[in-house]
Amino acid sequence: MTVPVPGDPRPMSxxxxxxxxxxxxxxxxALDALAEQPAEEHVAVFExxxxxxxxxxxxxSPERA
Known part of the structure; x- marks a missing residue:
């Protein structure tokens, strides 16, 4: 695990x-194919x-303390 240096705009991770x-x-x-899929499968795709x-x-995202 890397520890961010104070003032470093982006930690190593x-x-x-x-x-x-x-x-x-x-x-x-993955949303492009929704039109061809049955509506009951849309929720799973969205999730x-x-x-x-x-x-x-x-x-x-940089980790912020």
Whole structure:
């Protein structure tokens, strides 16, 4: 585990913005196929996308004390 240095804008554990952006794009890509899926499957897709977005954004966020 890395310990952030005070004043460091991004701790070592944060991922580069480009990597986070790629994860967000991939998560949102799952929404493209919704039109072809039955409505009863939409909630599960939304839940997976929500979880993936949360994980991607958390991975890219600097830890704040």
């Amino acid at each position: 944060a991922r580069p913005l480009e990597a986070v952006r790629a994860d967000v794009e991939a998560a949102l890509g 997976r996308v929500h979880a993936a977005l949360g994980a991607a954004l958390a991975a890219g």
